[in-house]
Structures are given as structure tokens and as C-alpha cells.
Amino acid sequence: MAKVLLSVLLVLVAVSSSLAKPEKVTKKEKRIPQTLSRGWGDQLIWAQTYEEALFWARSRNKPLMVIFHLEDCPHSQALKKVFAENKEIQKIADDDYILLNLVYETTDKHLSPDGQYVPRIVFVDPSMTVRADITGRYANRMYAYEPSDIKLLLENMQKAKKFLKTEL
Amino acid sequence: MAKVLLSVLLVLVAVSSSLAKPEKVTKKEKRIPQTLSRGWGDQLIWAQTYEEALFWARSRNKPLMVIFHLEDCPHSQALKKVFAENKEIQKIADDDYILLNLVYETTDKHLSPDGQYVPRIVFVDPSMTVRADITGRYANRMYAYEPSDIKLLLENMQKAKKFLKTEL
Numbered sequence A, B: 001m002a003k004v005l006l007s008v009l010l011v012l013v014a015v016s017s018s019l020a021k022p023e024k025v026t027k028k029e030k031r032i033p034q035t036l037s038r039g040w041g042d043q044l045i046w047a048q049t050y051e052e053a054l055f056w057a058r059s060r061n062k063p064l065m066v067i068f069h070l071e072d073c074p075h076s077q078a079l080k081k082v083f084a085e086n087k088e089i090q091k092i093a094d095d096d097y098i099l100l101n102l103v104y105e106t107t108d109k110h111l112s113p114d115g116q117y118v119p120r121i122v123f124v125d126p127s128m129t130v131r132a133d134i135t136g137r138y139a140n141r142m143y144a145y146e147p148s149d150i151k152l153l154l155e156n157m158q159k160a161k162k163f164l165k166t167e168l
Helices: A002-020 A050-060 A074-085 A087-096 A147-161 B002-020 B050-060 B074-085 B087-096 B147-161
Strands: A064-068 A098-102 A120-124 B064-068 B098-102 B120-124
Touching: A050 A064, A050 A098, A050 A120, A074 A087, A074 A147, A087 A147, A120 A147, B050 B064, B050 B098, B050 B120, B074 B087, B074 B147, B087 B147, B120 B147
Parallel strands: A064 A098, B064 B098
Antiparallel strands: A064 A120, B064 B120
């Protein structure tokens, strides 16, 4: 896929550079439309904002999964790759979760129980309670996951499905 | 376009129903990835959240344009079409604006000076001041625009480029 993209890109560059010659100003490169998924699962339904995600979590009675990441962070990229390619994760995400990925922090301090860093995955109960008890394996960055932690992340997703307040 | 979509849909339904027969469970239809532009200009750079947009407006010293709309609102759809197809609008948006489109209201009351409705376009100065003075032509919904108001919208975009506080 990367190779295909690269060759398409090379063709585009070649075409645009040859087309651009008669013009005074070189045309801007055609941009690939930004997706709400940002590569974490194009087939999943993503909320755009935290407020929207909370509303959905509450009204659909589903837990919310908030993924903080950055496009230029190699750790985020590596986790994203295994997340997007893992069929079990994609299925449980699609079936049971309200999903939000953010490249910019919110004003809600509860979403950064031990600081702001990426990648960081925080679960929120439909009762609006941040599940600070659902953590990864690193004591200094409790909500961080490495690609090798993908099985733990899946287990955590299964765990967070069991709501904190089951009476909801 | 609507007709084309409809026939594509009919073909898809026909194909999927014929393909689905040998299987026990019908496969889900492949979804089109959601874009951040939501059709308001795939070639433009869109902020995801209001906080992110404000940060960009401030740090890049550009005004922010917030478009409130809904996917299932025909007025929003009609305005989106002329917005996305208008080259002057797309150019000024790309060159001079921080852009945000939202299908969910924010908690900031300043973004709804005369109520929450769609479509609604509100300009925010890089100094973080909502430009309540930049309005459309309807007294009861001052920040609404019809497709026929596209020239006024362009003029308003040119007006909002002149910052409220020029010393910034």
C-alpha cells in the first residue's frame, strides 16, 4: 500500500511538474483529505469532539475510548498501525465503543490523570467517569501502550465494557 | 449527482444481496471514511476541535471561521455545495483562515449570539473575540446564510480578515 501510494505520488509529482511549466506560479500539490479516523480505523465511526463523544456515550450507553496521539510521533504511529490492523480490536471498537482520537488536548484535566503525553488511551464510562483504573503496563506513563501491548489493550477494552455503574 | 448516487446504491444493494446469499451473516457495507472537511472543501486544512482552532488562530494570527451544520439538514447541504464549489471562497479560506466545521455545539455561548441553529457561520478574531458584528442578511438568524448569499459570505470573509485589534 505504501509503495502504491509512493508511485501514485511520484506520478502526480511528475504530471504536475510537467503541467506546471507553462504557468507562472506552480500549483499547490493536491492534498489527501484529512479523515476523522486519522488512520486508526477508517471503517469505524469517530466522534469529532470530546463533547460530542460524551453525548454519544451517554445516549447510547457505551463506554468511550479516547486516543491521544500525534501525527509526527513515531510511538503513536507504531501503535496506530497495530491498532488499525488488529481485527479483534477493530471489531470490539466498532461494536461496543464510542471512539475519539485527538491530536490536541482537551480542557478536561480528568483525561490526563498522570500528565499529557502521547500515545495515551483513556477510557470513560457512560456515566461520564474516567476509568483511571484501566491502565497499561508502565508505572511512569500509566495510560501509554506500546505496539507489543496490543493484547493488553484488547483486554482493557473488554474490561471497560463492563461498566463502572451497572445500573445505568 | 443524487441520481448517480441512487443508482450506485441500488447496484450495491443488488450486488450485496446476491453475494450475501451463500453466507450466514450478511457482511456490513464498507463505509466511506469520514473526512474532517465533511464536504466543505476536501483540499482545505480543517481543525478538529474548537480549542485546537483557537490555538491555531492565535499562534498563526489568522481569523477563525466556524461553520455549524448538520449532515441531514438540506439548508446546510445546499450551502455546503456552493461553498465547496466557489473557487474564491476556497482560496481565501485556504490562504487566510483557520477553519472549523462542527456538527455538535460547543460549550462556548459566544458562538451562538442569537441561538443555536444550522447552518450558522461565526467569525472569531485571532484575539479570541467573536465577531458578532459580521452577519448575514436575516434579522431573526443573523449568522445564517442561504446559497444565494454566497457573495455576501465572501465579502464577510474579506471583512473578517481585517482584524478587530490590528496591533496583534
